[in-house]
Amino acid sequence: xxxxxxxxxxxxxxxxxxxxxxxxxxxxxxxxxxxxxxxxxxxxxxxxxxxxxxxxxxxxxxxxxxxxxxxxxxxxxxxxxxxxxxxxxxxxxxxxxxxxxxxxxxxxxxxxxxxxxxxxxxxxxxxxxxxxxxxxxxxxxxxxxxxxxxxxxxxxxxxxxxxxxxxxxxxxxxxxxxxxxxxxxxxxxxxxxxxxxxxxxxxxxxxxxxxxx
Amino acid sequence: xxxxxxxxxxxxxxxxxxxxxxxxxxxxxxxxxxxxxxxxxxxxxxxxxxxxxxxxxxxxxxxxxxxxxxxxxxxxxxxxxxxxxxxxxxxxxxxxxxxxxxxxxxxxxxxxxxxxxxxxxxxxxxxxxxxxxxxxxxxxxxxxxxxxxxxxxxxxxxxxxxxxxxxxxxxxxxxxxxxxxxxxxxxxxxxxxxxxxxxxxxxxxxxxxxx
Numbered sequence: 060x061x062x063x064x065x066x067x068x069x070x071x072x073x074x075x076x077x078x079x080x081x082x083x084x085x086x087x088x089x090x091x092x093x094x095x096x097x098x099x100x101x102x103x104x105x106x107x108x109x110x111x112x113x114x115x116x117x118x119x120x121x122x123x124x125x126x127x128x129x130x131x132x133x134x135x136x137x138x139x140x141x142x143x144x145x146x147x148x149x150x151x152x153x154x155x156x157x158x159x160x161x162x163x164x165x166x167x168x169x170x171x172x173x174x175x176x177x178x179x180x181x182x183x184x185x186x187x188x189x190x191x192x193x194x195x196x197x198x199x200x201x202x203x204x205x206x207x208x209x210x211x212x213x214x215x216x217x218x219x220x221x222x223x224x225x226x227x228x229x230x231x232x233x234x235x236x237x238x239x240x241x242x243x244x245x246x247x248x249x250x251x252x253x254x255x256x257x258x259x260x261x262x263x264x265x266x267x268x269x270x271x272x
Numbered sequence: 273x274x275x276x277x278x279x280x281x282x283x284x285x286x287x288x289x290x291x292x293x294x295x296x297x298x299x300x301x302x303x304x305x306x307x308x309x310x311x312x313x314x315x316x317x318x319x320x321x322x323x324x325x326x327x328x329x330x331x332x333x334x335x336x337x338x339x340x341x342x343x344x345x346x347x348x349x350x351x352x353x354x355x356x357x358x359x360x361x362x363x364x365x366x367x368x369x370x371x372x373x374x375x376x377x378x379x380x381x382x383x384x385x386x387x388x389x390x391x392x393x394x395x396x397x398x399x400x401x402x403x404x405x406x407x408x409x410x411x412x413x414x415x416x417x418x419x420x421x422x423x424x425x426x427x428x429x430x431x432x433x434x435x436x437x438x439x440x441x442x443x444x445x446x447x448x449x450x451x452x453x454x455x456x457x458x459x460x461x462x463x464x465x466x467x468x469x470x471x472x473x474x475x476x477x478x479x480x481x482x483x
Contacts, residue, residue, distance in 0.1 A: 141440050174468075176447035176454050177438055240440040244455035 079218045086130075086156065087118075087213040090206075093129035093149065094122035098136025100163040100196040107199035117206055126152040131209070133202075134188075137165035137172060138179040140245050144237050147185045151234040155226030158213075160205050161188040164195045171195070184249035186235050275303050278388060281323055286314045294391065304375070304389035312392045313404040313430070316376070319390075320409050325383035330410035332377040332387075333417055335424035337449045338369035339397070370396055372426050374403045376413070394426060397449075405431035423448035 060075060068075050096104055108114045108122065123129040126149045138146055150159070161182055164170030172178035182188065189212060190205045197205075216224045225231045235253065238245040279291050289311035294304045307315045319327045342365055349362040372394045379386030394401040405428035407414045417428045418437040425446035428434055436443065445452055456471060 139438075141438070174454075176452070180457060240442050242442065242444045244457065248455065248457050 082218060083214050083216060087210040089118045089121075090131045090158070090209070090213075091121045091123050091129050092119055092131040092133050093126055093153065094124045095149070096133075096135045097138060097142065097146075098163075098165065100135035100166070103196045103199055104133055104135045104162065104202060107202045112199040112203060114203065114206065117203070117210065119206060126150075127154065129153055130156065131158045131160065132186075133160045133162055134166040134182045135162040137170065138182050139177050140179050141177065141240075143179045143182075143185065143245060144239065146182060147235055147237045150186045151237065155233050156224060157226075157233075158189045158209055159186055160190045160192065160202075160209065162192045162202060162205070163197055164193060167191050167193065179245070181254075184254045185238060186250075187253045275305060275388070278319075278323065279305060282315055282318060285318050285322055286311055289315055291315075302387070302389060304391050306391045306393065309392055309394070309403055313406065313409075316390065316404075316406050316409055319378060319388065325380035325385045327378035327380050327386065327388060329379045329381045329386075330376055330406065330412050331379055332375075333406075333413045333420060334375050335420035335426050335448065336373040336375060337397070337424055338371055338373065339450045340370040341368050342366070343368055372397055372401055372424055374417075374420055374426050374428070376406060378410075397425075401425055402427045402429050404429050405434075407431050422446070425449065 060077075065075055096102075106112060108120065114120060119131070126132075130153070132146075132150055132153065134146065150157070159182070161167050165172060165178070166182050169175070169178045169180035173180055179185075190209050192201050192205045194201055218227060225233060232252075236247065236250050238247060240246075275293055279293060282289065282291060290308040292306040294306050296302045296304065344363050344365045346361050346363055348359045350357055351360045352358075353360065374392045374394075376390040377387040378390060379388075392403040394403055403426060405413070405417055407417055407428070408430060414432070415437060417426075417431055418434060420426050421428060421431075421434055422436040422438050423446055435441065439447070447454070
């Protein structure tokens with residue numbers, strides 16, 4: 060049905076919708092985040108849920124303490140190598156459909172600790188991330204913005220066809236490799252199914268010019 | 273409170289101990305006291321119980337890595353060259369370092385005094401890397417000694433629970449040592465430079481035609 064006819068009908072008091080729209084509307088309006096935080100970003104996440112910023116307006120007021128009841132994992136803070144297996148395991152325990160927001164510089168790339176010995180250089184090395192929020196830490200508004208972006212992403216999903224989301228495609232995996240503690244580093248150091256080394260042109264980097272894609 | 277006074281107090285009460293004051297040239301002038309490993313525990317327990325003031329609080333424990341370093345000193349020496357006396361530069365090479373240090377900062381809460389900086393040196397960096405644990409004297413040292421063990425590889429004899437703290441069991445390296453080589457896993461850098469640039473270049477796929 061074309062959009063113009065739909066809005067014309069709506070003005071006349073007739074609501075026409077599709078199953079896909081209804082399904083996506085239902086999912087995007089009650090995304091329940093998993094109740095866990097890793098570092099200072101978690102404080103901003105808590106602030107976003109409190110009365111002043113009130114994430115409840117978007118249907119995400121119920122922070123579940125169990126991964127079995129959560130739809131969204133907000134990776135809020137520094138993921139140390141010691142913590143990384145637990146984060147991946149929690150993600151594996153969440154039922155589909157599930158989403159990940161990578162909150163803050165540390166969760167994206169390791170942030171200020173990128174060259175440290177004990178910090179994972181981005182949670183996207185092990186699990187697929189839907190929305191990244193830069194910042195150190197990001198303000199609650201940024202988290203709300205990311206949350207709305209995730210809602211738009213859910214809203215745009217098709218239920219059928221090759222572009223359908225993971226949970227409607229029996230072929231794609233919903234569990235990911237949990238890294239193990241090795242003698243010098245995590246084993247494996249990244250999951251090649253979800254992450255590969257970004258290609259960056261660094262030929263000019265030594266000449267005081269930033270590398271480009 | 274003077275470190276010299278404390279040193280003579282210790283020497284009078286702990287027989288056989290070898291102490292050395294390591295000067296600190298910075299404006300703070302916070303000199304430290306090097307204690308030999310054999311008498312480390314006795315000296316520390318005297319500082320806690322017998323000394324005036326009594327050092328009842330250990331605020332900080334850390335480690336220092338001193339890798340083997342060759343220092344060459346040039347000295348002018350008079351020598352006979354072709355029958356004529358001349359001043360010739362002579363290079364004397366000496367080796368320093370090659371040990372790990374455990375450093376304790378002690379305070380007296382009672383007398384508002386401190387800190388006294390206590391150092392203990394291991395014999396070398398590989399096998400004989402033992403120092404006595406001071407956790408039986410100051411409970412606050414427990415986690416910090418574990419941290420020093422984890423990051424520097426100093427073994428604290430007499431520690432009640434010497435496990436790794438920040439890294440996992442099964443991790444073999446000690447990340448804060450000077451010769452630690454970290455795993456090559458930060459190949460992507462938006463503004464790579466120096467060492468990081470070299471690594472990033474090494475990670476560049478070959479099919480891109482080099483640099």
